[in-house]
Amino acid sequence: MSIVTAKEIMLEASKAKYAVGAFNITNLIQMEAVVEAAIEKQAPLIIQTSVTPSKFLGRDVLVTIYRTLAESAPIPICLHLDHSTSVEYCKQCADSGYTNIMIDASKQDYEENIRQTKEVVDYCHSLGGISVEGELGTVSGVEDQVKVAEDEAALCNPDQAVEFVERTGVDIFAPAIGTAHGVYKTKNPKVDFERMGKIHQMLNGDGVKTPLVVHGGTGLSKEYALKLVEMGGAKFNVSTELKYVLIDATYGYISENRQQYNPGKIDIIVKDAIRQVVSRWIDILGSAGKA
Numbered sequence: 338m339s340i341v342t343a344k345e346i347m348l349e350a351s352k353a354k355y356a357v358g359a360f361n362i363t364n365l366i367q368m369e370a371v372v373e374a375a376i377e378k379q380a381p382l383i384i385q386t387s388v389t390p391s392k393f394l395g396r397d398v399l400v401t402i403y404r405t406l407a408e409s410a411p412i413p414i415c416l417h418l419d420h421s422t423s424v425e426y427c428k429q430c431a432d433s434g435y436t437n438i439m440i441d442a443s444k445q446d447y448e449e450n451i452r453q454t455k456e457v458v459d460y461c462h463s464l465g466g467i468s469v470e471g472e473l474g475t476v477s478g479v480e481d482q483v484k485v486a487e488d489e490a491a492l493c494n495p496d497q498a499v500e501f502v503e504r505t506g507v508d509i510f511a512p513a514i515g516t517a518h519g520v521y522k523t524k525n526p527k528v529d530f531e532r533m534g535k536i537h538q539m540l541n542g543d544g545v546k547t548p549l550v551v552h553g554g555t556g557l558s559k560e561y562a563l564k565l566v567e568m569g570g571a572k573f574n575v576s577t578e579l580k581y582v583l584i585d586a587t588y589g590y591i592s593e594n595r596q597q598y599n600p601g602k603i604d605i606i607v608k609d610a611i612r613q614v615v616s617r618w619i620d621i622l623g624s625a626g627k628a
């Protein structure tokens with residue numbers, strides 16, 4: 338039960354109105370911290386790696402550690418490749434043993450996005466044991482968040498979303514609704530909750546088939562997160578916050594203990610800090626006790 342695709346745990350989440358926390362990690366300590374927090378909370382979990390850390394650490398190394406941790410864990414855990422713009426790299430990570438792959442062809446035109454997404458879907462489904470995430474519209478960095486949130490053309494068109502899902506066969510779907518990557522510049526960023534709800538209704542109104550993903554979770558308030566889950570979000574991505582916590586915890590420790598040369602102590606501090614962040618999100622997202 339421990340090694341799962343994102344789709345299988347998200348189907349349950351979507352039906353029961355909670356979201357699975359999806360946390361981006363850049364090293365082993367973070368991966369262990371995320372897993373430990375989810376086990377403590379008895380929550381299903383998605384571990385994510387962006388393309389750069391997955392290339393730096395090595396996708397086979399990451400998958401081996403993932404499998405080792407997941408196989409002995411009493412909770413279901415997925416390993417997800419986040420925002421790969423390369424069809425080829427998606428296939429390589431599928432071959433290595435990632436259990437969810439995101440092909441992000443959202444910067445391509447609509448037809449090309451469909452073509453690339455379908456190619457990854459067909460490849461992963463032929464291997465089996467892998468679900469695929471596609472994206473439509475622009476999930477920007479926070480620099481452009483306001484512009485994107487107010488630009489109808491940059492957000493996901495609900496009719497196109499239905500066609501996109503049908504034509505690609507994608508398992509889980511990330512609609513652009515105004516959320517962004519990074520740290521929001523305001524406490525109340527403009528997010529199109531209604532659009533999210535409409536897309537969820539159109540795709541999953543007669544029973545959940547294609548669960549929805551929320552990108553840009555860092556910095557969103559509890560109220561925003563709950564509203565997004567209510568509107569159909571079943572996977573909630575948190576990336577930037579874990580990077581900040583890693584750097585801040587490390588810097589804090591070194592500043593106060595400049596004469597100590599014991600890396601293990603830094604690891605303990607970092608692990609604890611990450612664990613707290615993950616636990617907090619699991620509580621907000623309602624996935625505690627759902628494993």
Ligand SMILES: [Zn+2]
Pocket residue numbers: 420476518552553574
């Ligand atoms: Zn994202």
